[in-house]
Amino acid sequence: MYKLAVFGNPIEHSLSPDIHAQFAQQTGVKVNYQKILAPVDGFEKTAQQFIADGANGFNITVPFKLTAFNFATKLTLNAKTAKAVNTIKVENNQIIGENTDGIGLVNDLIKNLGIELKDKVILVLGAGGAAQGILLPLLKQNPKRVMIANRTANKAQQLQADFSEYGPTCGFGLNKIKHDPVDIIINATSASLDGKMPDIANGCARGAICYDLMYGKQTAFMQWAEANQAAMIVDGLGMLVEQAACSFEFWTNKKPNTQAVIKNLRR
C-alpha cells in the first residue's frame, strides 16, 4: 500500500485524490491518497509527521511549492530550474523533490492534443512560479523560440537569462507583443483567477493554439482567444491529469492511462 497525499491550503477543492484513485484502479497498485490541509506557516511540521507515519510521497500545491523546494534533501533538474516542488518521494531516507507541472503540460499538448512543439514559436504570458515551472520542459522539445512576456518586464528578462542555456528564449513586457500571429500562446499568469485578461495585442492569437493553465471554467483568456480567431482553445485540465500521472509513475513506476481519466473528469 502506497501512503500518499496532497498538501495545500486550501485543499478541499483538490481533484488529486479522485485522479489518483482512478490511476490506482487502472494499474492495480494499492494506494491510500489523502488530502492534507497544512497551516500556512506549518508545512514542514505537517510533512515531517506524514513522513514519520510511513509516507511514500506526496504532492504539494498552493501555497507550499517553494517551501517544499526548500524542504527536499535532493532535487531533480526540473525542480531545480522551476525553483518549486510539486511532488516528493521518500526513499532511502532522502526527500526527493520533483516538479511534474511542465512535463504534464508538454504531455497534454503532444500526446492528448497531437500538437508538435518542435520548431514552433511559443509565447508564454507571465513570469511567476507557473511560468518558471514549464520553461525547461517546453525548451526540451526544441521549439524555434520561447518568448516570455510579462506585465513586469524585468521578471521576463530574468527568466530569459536563467533559461537561455536550455534553448532559444527572449523576455520582454506585455506591451512589446506584436500583432503577428504565433503558433502557441500559453497563459501562465494568474490573471484568470481574477477573471482578467492580460493586456496584449489581439493579433497574436490569430490561428494560434491558446492554452490556459487554469481549468474549471471558460477563462477570460479563453474568451479573448475565441474573439481573436484562435485555431484551438484549451484549458489546463489535461495538464492537471498529466502532471498527476508523472507523479504516480515517479512513486510507483507504473504509467497510468490518462486519456480515460481526462474523459471521466470532463464528464
Ligand code: ATR
Ligand atoms: P503563479 O505561481 O500562479 O505563477 P505568481 O508567481 O504570483 O503566481 O505570478 C503571477 C504572474 O501573473 C505574474 O507573472 C504576474 O505579473 P507581474 O509579474 O507583473 O505581477 C501575472 N499577472 C497577474 N495578474 C495579471 C494581470 N491582470 N495581467 C497581467 N499579468 C498578470
